[in-house]
Amino acid sequence: MSTTTTxxxxxxxxxxxxSRNQILTGIALLVFVGFLIWAQNNxxxxxxxxxNLCAVYTIFxxxxxxxFGYTGQLSLGHAGFAAVGAYTAALLTLSVAQKQANFFLxxxxxxxANVEWGFLPAVLVxxxxxxxxxxxxxxxxxxxxxxxxxxxxxxxxEIIRVMFVNWQRITNGSLGLKGIPGYTNLYWxxxxxxxxxxxxxxxxxxSYGRALKSIRDDEVAAQALGINLARHKLLAFTLSSxxxxxxxxxLANLISTIDxxxxxxxxxxxxxxxxVMGGMGSLTGSTIAAILYTVFLEVLRPIESPFRLGSIQVPxxxxxxxxxxxxxxxxxxxxxxxxxxxxxxxxWDWLFEQFSKVRTRLSGAxxxxxxxxxxx
Amino acid sequence: xxxxxxxxxxxxFGGLVAVNNFSTQLxxxxxxxxxxxxxSGKTTIFNLISGIYxxxxxxxxxxxxxxxxxxxxxxxxxxxxxxxxxxRLFRGLDVLGNVLVGHHLRLKSDPFSAMxxxxxxxxxxxxxxxxxxELLDALNLAxxxxxxxxxxxxxxxxxxEIARALATKPRLLLLDEPAAGMIRAESQELMDFxxxxxxxxxxxxxxxxxxxxxxxxxxxxxxxxDHGEIIAEGEPAAIQNDPRVIEAYLGVxxxxxx
Numbered sequence: 001m002s003t004t005t006t007x008x009x010x011x012x013x014x015x016x017x018x019s020r021n022q023i024l025t026g027i028a029l030l031v032f033v034g035f036l037i038w039a040q041n042n043x044x045x046x047x048x049x050x051x052n053l054c055a056v057y058t059i060f061x062x063x064x065x066x067x068f069g070y071t072g073q074l075s076l077g078h079a080g081f082a083a084v085g086a087y088t089a090a091l092l093t094l095s096v097a098q099k100q101a102n103f104f105l106x107x108x109x110x111x112x113a114n115v116e117w118g119f120l121p122a123v124l125v126x127x128x129x130x131x132x133x134x135x136x137x138x139x140x141x142x143x144x145x146x147x148x149x150x151x152x153x154x155x156x157x158e159i160i161r162v163m164f165v166n167w168q169r170i171t172n173g174s175l176g177l178k179g180i181p182g183y184t185n186l187y188w189x190x191x192x193x194x195x196x197x198x199x200x201x202x203x204x205x206x207s208y209g210r211a212l213k214s215i216r217d218d219e220v221a222a223q224a225l226g227i228n229l230a231r232h233k234l235l236a237f238t239l240s241s242x243x244x245x246x247x248x249x250x251l252a253n254l255i256s257t258i259d260x261x262x263x264x265x266x267x268x269x270x271x272x273x274x275x276v277m278g279g280m281g282s283l284t285g286s287t288i289a290a291i292l293y294t295v296f297l298e299v300l301r302p303i304e305s306p307f308r309l310g311s312i313q314v315p316x317x318x319x320x321x322x323x324x325x326x327x328x329x330x331x332x333x334x335x336x337x338x339x340x341x342x343x344x345x346x347x348w349d350w351l352f353e354q355f356s357k358v359r360t361r362l363s364g365a366x367x368x369x370x371x372x373x374x375x376x
Numbered sequence: 377x378x379x380x381x382x383x384x385x386x387x388x389f390g391g392l393v394a395v396n397n398f399s400t401q402l403x404x405x406x407x408x409x410x411x412x413x414x415x416s417g418k419t420t421i422f423n424l425i426s427g428i429y430x431x432x433x434x435x436x437x438x439x440x441x442x443x444x445x446x447x448x449x450x451x452x453x454x455x456x457x458x459x460x461x462x463x464r465l466f467r468g469l470d471v472l473g474n475v476l477v478g479h480h481l482r483l484k485s486d487p488f489s490a491m492x493x494x495x496x497x498x499x500x501x502x503x504x505x506x507x508x509x510e511l512l513d514a515l516n517l518a519x520x521x522x523x524x525x526x527x528x529x530x531x532x533x534x535x536x537e538i539a540r541a542l543a544t545k546p547r548l549l550l551l552d553e554p555a556a557g558m559i560r561a562e563s564q565e566l567m568d569f570x571x572x573x574x575x576x577x578x579x580x581x582x583x584x585x586x587x588x589x590x591x592x593x594x595x596x597x598x599x600x601x602d603h604g605e606i607i608a609e610g611e612p613a614a615i616q617n618d619p620r621v622i623e624a625y626l627g628v629x630x631x632x633x634x
Contacts, residue, residue, distance in 0.1 A: 199491045206490035207480050207501065214466045214477045221464035224426055226452030226481030226544055235487055281468070343468070 021348045036186045054291045055189035059247035061274040061286035063240040069280035071236040072216030074150040080157030081241045083263035085126040085248025090180045092122035098179040106168045119183040123249040130245020138237035164260045176259025184254040196243045279339030284346040379404040385434035394420045395604040407581045409595040417604035418584045427451040457546035459537040465525040472521040475508040478543030511539045530557040551583040
């Protein structure tokens with residue numbers, strides 16, 4: 001009798017806690033949306049651009065985490081997929097007049113010359129095309145493991161970039177595309193970032209996510225339990241490419257000028273750095289690291305111009321920010337081997353646990369010795 | 377009707393013959409043990425049945441279907457589950473998560489309903505978790521559901537591997553040294569559980585064991601191999617007195633007194 005009442009009480013408490021967490025999540029989202037509305041209307045374009053970049057890098061880092069952190073496949077093709085998304089969105093949203101102005105060396109192919117789409121369909125098509133590219137590349141490449149997969153995807157990413165340099169009549173080659181309409185605002189960028197986080201989180205917490213983690217942990221055992229390795233790896237790869245494509249589209253309509261050099265391997269390295277800094281297998285980590293990285297890179301901008309350090313005159317060194325960032329990354333890896341968050345996620349329960357820990361410490365300081373450990 | 381048939385199965389690794397001309401049949405509902413000294417090819421036979429290795433020669437039939445050289449996940453889908461001698465648990469998942477991976481091949485929802493959290497998927501996830509907890513309960517692991525599997529004692533890790541294999545709802549269960557590293561009481565409890573599965577579920581079990589003591593009480597039929605070849609087959613009592621077995625596996629002086 002007593003056991004049934006306690007389990008019922010436990011159930012009630014659990015459902016209560018669930019709803020409390022849902023309310024808190026709802027409030028947090030509302031506050032965040034409020035902040036976005038305020039920021040969009042009050043901040044200057046420079047700050048807005050940083051906040052938008054935060055969202056784009058969040059998308060990149062979260063999707064990289066899906067492939068590497070959860071599925072264990074080291075893929076270094078992110079820059080290539082971002083390029084596919086960026087060019088697709090750019091070509092679909094550029095005005096007819098701008099296209100003519102851009103393609104002065106060789107005319108654009110007739111198919112694209114008179115296209116001028118709205119932003120949402122362009123972004124979605126960008127995602128779909130990047131996903132198709134991901135599917136086509138992943139199908140053969142995912143047979144490889146570890147380092148070999150990394151090299152193959154790195155190569156594919158470069159191939160995409162070189163193709164874009166040479167497709168003069170589609171991509172305008174190394175001249176790039178200019179005057180892309182600046183549709184990206186905080187609502188679009190953070191809207192898609194939140195959708196990415198939501199979908200990836202739902203997926204990794206589902207049975208498919210457990211299958212992906214089982215592949216990461218032990219391919220032989222996973223396959224012996226009936227998990228189709230190729231199909232599941234391809235699922236993670238394609239979904240990740242889709243969102244990277246969307247990220248690329250947001251980037252193109254944010255910076256308004258793109259050329260193949262934007263999507264060098266360096267972009268992939270940045271994404272890997274962010275994801276590692278945040279912690280493999282933690283979406284919270286990826287998000288926070290993406291924001292920290294983008295903001296830090298801006299905050300550190302002054303050190304590239306000449307400045308005085310005490311009595312020493314330091315000359316401006318371009319690229320100094322990256323040196324400092326590398327040092328920061330090294331420090332993080334030294335002190336947090338698994339990144340800032342490891343594989344942990346933020347949760348309200350965790351937050352309340354921290355609160356109660358602080359409270360017991362405070363009350364313990366006032367009235368020692370503390371009463372016995374509280375049950376639950 | 378036999379559930380599993382191996383006909384003249386040969387496996388060579390370069391010049392080494394790991395399994396030579398292995399033929400046997402397992403009847404549905406049977407419990408059969410494969411025994412033999414270290415390196416005699418027991419695990420290789422399991423790897424051949426579960427598709428991890430492809431036989432060099434010979435044919436493997438499961439439920440009247442030719443499964444020779446099929447991919448492991450397809451073989452698992454047909455109803456053959458296995459455990460591993462060197463425990464292969466997923467360290468990134470908790471105890472319950474490991475069992476739920478075993479359930480994944482029976483999942484009907486597509487990835488889209490999973491990543492959008494649609495009601496159809498949520499219902500399946502719920503049943504999945506309930507079944508998983510029932511399985512853990514049956515193996516006395518329910519209280520450890522949310523523990524890290526690598527923190528469990530050796531014996532419990534082996535039991536978890538069995539629970540995970542059972543979660544695929546197999547018709548044939550291959551257990552590779554399930555009692556290895558267990559103390560006498562634990563291995564006895566495990567053998568009772570295996571007997572219990574056989575009595576309650578429609579299941580065929582093929583197990584590898586190192587210690588004769590563990591299997592002779594519950595297995596009606598033993599297959600003894602040495603150097604990849606069958607040297608004896610039959611009831612435990614007959615096997616124990618087979619001079620070839622005593623010589624090759626049990627050790628002459630040691631067993632005569634025991």
